[in-house]
Amino acid sequence: MPRDLARLAVPRVGSLQATEDPFEPYRLLDPDGSVVVPVSAYLGEVQACGRSVATQRSYGMDLLRWFRFLWAVGVPWDQATRVEARDFSRWIQISDKPRRSPSRSGTASAGAPNSVTGKPSPGAKYATSTQAHSETVLRAFYDFHLETGDGPMVNPFPLSRERRGGRGNAHHNPMEPFRHERTGRYRPKAAERVPRCIPDEKFDQLFAQLASHRDRALVALWISTGARAAELLGATCRDADPGQQLITVIRKGSRRMQQVPASPDAFVWLRLYQAQMHGLVPAGGDDPLWWTLRRPFRRLSYHAARAMFVRANAVLGSNWTIHDLRHSAAYRMARDPRMPLTDVQWVLGHALLSTTQRYLTPLPADVIENVLAFHERRQRREQPPKPAAGYRPESLQILFGEDRS
Structure with a gap:
């Protein structure tokens, strides 16, 4: 049965x-x-x-x-x-x-x-x-x-x-x-899902809601390096090299160590965070780079970093994720005409170039803006030009056979 x-x-x-x-x-x-x-x-x-x-x-x-x-x-x-x-x-x-919370299950949203x-x-x-x-x-x-x-x-x-039989891709x-x-x-x-990018103006608003130098340093490094959340959270004090603007991460798939470049402002926020935590947490070469801000000090976990990002989202009413910062960094680099796509592939740690090519896909916001501009141009083109001042409408109607008033 x-x-x-x-x-x-x-x-x-x-x-x-x-x-x-x-x-x-x-x-x-x-x-x-x-x-x-x-x-x-x-x-x-x-x-x-x-x-x-x-x-x-x-x-x-x-x-x-x-x-x-x-x-x-x-x-x-x-x-x-x-x-x-x-x-x-x-x-x-x-x-x-x-659902963890019964009150949220079955909501209309x-x-x-x-x-x-x-x-x-x-x-x-x-x-x-x-x-x-x-x-x-x-x-x-x-x-x-x-x-x-x-x-x-x-x-x-x-x-x-x-x-049922034979070898897969036999006639490839x-x-x-x-x-x-x-x-x-x-x-x-x-x-196939298209990666989403945080617009620059939305990112500025989101960055303004961060409450500490540690959070600003984390987000600035995520948006500039394109590293995954766990890759950056696993960094040690030795991995940060402000002099060369590099930070070392362990890649998720290959588990190899790779130095990735970051923006100068990210290291400024990192230095402010380190000065704030000086003497409170261990700062040896093998010690964690990211710590909690409240006692007892512990290594910052992914769930704690995610909670920080959720709180910043709640103020704006948005639902961006930490991984969207990686997508945003990839879009920024891929849309720069002076940056080869192979360089973007190396920074993101992609094994295949076809994975990096996803970030050449137009963003929905850009497509909507271009289509609306197209309809506006069409509307202006269909409207007949108005005659210059001084011409009598009845005379133009006799000449052209239509109302041009």
Whole structure:
């Protein structure tokens, strides 16, 4: 009998627990508080492949949703079939995602565009990118246990039926990019999203709402270097080189160290912040560069930096994110005719030039302004010119056969 997903309740049981163990940064716990060993084994494999701690957390959250669904339907993870995978894919597309605050769930503004930025607010449903990411992680999870012989004999998340046999991209033209011919059967198609840029005047208003030298230094470095939030927050005191206007970051994907240039005003704010914290926090070469401003002083985390940015947004009624600063920096550099696109690729740390080319896409605000100017020019062109003063309208009407008054 088909499963009644409309009446299925998936309780928020189990959790993804952060640990202090560098060999197991995160572990998945079942409703009884016991460690889910298959997930721990897979996250260990992910760590061995060189994935970051943030990636392991993201994979763990996808697996937590899947195991909660299996616990709700009463199916062990090693006995899941394509029926459970299909029902989970349907459930995650239709069901509402859990909210931390019950008062905010089901609001009418969920998914509506912001009046200042035009960006839609988080909707009540799971985003398409979240659904696609979950399908990829779960398929890799069962592929890993197929190799070890611990899981089911057939992967519950199969590939698509588009190519039953043969090799993918068998007749590929070397002059064209590769196509993804083999994707997951239950993987939704996500639309290509155009990165959003913070206009200069909006950024000035946002920067004026920052309350401390530390916050100004952070935002100025983000907007001038294009570094990711975690890359800059992981910097140490040795990484800042004001003399050469460089700061060293560890790239997210390759995990390599790279010096990126920043604007002079960013280092001015950084020096003011360091003078403010002098004698209060350690300032050795290996000590963190960014600290909290209240006692007890701790290393500034991403969630604390995000809360700072949310407070600045609340004053303006906007919903910009820290990652929008990276997009804004990329747009500023890519639209400068004197800066080659390959230089922008190097600064952003992109592996492919095609990723950097996204920032050559026209911004929606610029397109709207150009189209409105086009309609205004058309309107002026369609209106007939008025005759010079001194001509009698009735005479012009006899000559040209139309009213030119």
